[in-house]
Amino acid sequence: MSLDRRTFLKTLGVVGLSLTVGDVLASEDKKEKSIEFYGVLYDSSRCVGCQTCENMCAMANDVHAPDGKPKTGLVRKTDEGHRTVINSYNTSKGEVFIKKQCMHCNDPACVSACLTKAMYKTKEGPVIWRGEKCMGCRYCMVSCPFDIPKFEYFSSNPKIEKCTMCFDKIQTGKAPACTQDCPAQALKFGTRRELLKEAHKRIVEHPEIYVDEIYGEQVAGGTAFLYLSPVPFNELGENTSLQNKSYPELSKGFLYSVPSVFVLIPPILLGIYEATKNNKNKENDENE
Template sequence: MSINRRNFFKVLGVTGATIALGQEAQAKSASEEVTEFKAILYDSTRCVGCQTCEFSCAEAHNLPAPEDFPEVGVIRKTSEKRRTVVNAYDTSAGEVYVKRQCMHCNHPACGAACLTQAMQKTKEGPVIWREDKCMGCRYCMISCPFDVPKFEYNSPNPKITKCNMCFERQQEGKLPACVENCPGEALVFGTRRELIAEARRRIVENPDAYYPHIYGENEAGGTSFLYLSPVPFEEIGFSTTIQNASYPALTKGFLYSVPAVFVLVPSVLLGIHKATKSNLDKNNQHD
């Protein structure tokens, strides 16, 4: 689901109607829309840093296989040739591995930034990039709070590259490559609602093993990649400044002012024009 004016009004309408009809219906319609996204839960307590996800990702997307490996003190980054990386962190709970890739936000900043709808939040959940639409302005890269989209700077016909949650494999009914091949079951694929429940269950059943927070449940308005960690997330390289509201909401105020400006400014200008005109005419008559 992407935010646009029509959806906003739709939500307004639905909300208005349901407030009139009773609160139960409202809660149902709102949660249904959000949680039926597909999602991936990554449990870093189960990850052993074997890089199988990196290799299978490279294979699935015809990218070069990784030649380096996770090392404490080295931050490996995703790039135009690498859509996911595993990094090692030295934490209060010992060495912890963390897989990073696109977070597949519920309301992605990149999708709201894109002026051609090349970046698109699919109704299934993955955020995908469509080559035939993109004009390569890189506004998605400016807007993404996680710095995910990468650009092929050294190509005359460049692509924006990022994890697409193996959208094409999902269409064929297959699991994302990283999930399918993970030997430690650190990655689980399912609907976002199921996975949040599963993550909660793991935290409750084993409170000593987990830091009691699901990263991605609320961050950036909720994401389709959910994280569990044994330590606070800032210890494993996550940004703590990410806001909980969605990023496209930041431009809403501006965009909603546009129709008002388009009605008010011309009418005010015309009014001033008429006023000054009649003044001039009066002056001319007095002369």
């Protein structure tokens, strides 16, 4: 395959470059080369709403077992005790289920918001929370367009709760708990690239089942969780007005202006100060 040869050449190039040019370039290339984000493909046309994923998640992560069943008209939410929920929606094609959990954005708003690097995008893809760094400011919650991080408001030592894509399992080569025993095979774990390919394949092969959109491919700059659906996503309670640019882009302009202000403003102020200094004597004469 030509792709293999290209990858091979690229690797060669990277090695050569990093040996000759140095750290900066090499680390930039490494991102492209070796980091392959994991992800989960969720197919809501297959999901039967059995809540196996919810139960598996609760067991694996030691959080609360699901309270209640998905019911049309009732929107259950993830909270500090529930990292994932299945909801049921009455759509143009009858009852359709949809799973909700952290989307694990490629460029997450919560991570860029975090001033202590407690929210952290691992190189494997999962976005995790690290309690030893977090100061509980909840800026991640303000920033997350999906409203995912949840805070323990009734604790003197509160944690931020959210899906971690079972990062501990991924590190040992296992799949996230929710994907393991899905009886309808609605959840599939893999690298994001493979899953996207798979999702496109399903749409092409069964255009009668799916709408031609993968939620998560573009939204918020792309996410690790990818959704297939038989109906438009706004019928499933997803916010379809979210931007396709990543959210950290929104504050980038401001952050980029900071060094310029720091470099430009003090000398200007100093200049004005020096220029107006001479008035001092004049004013003093009048006052004294």
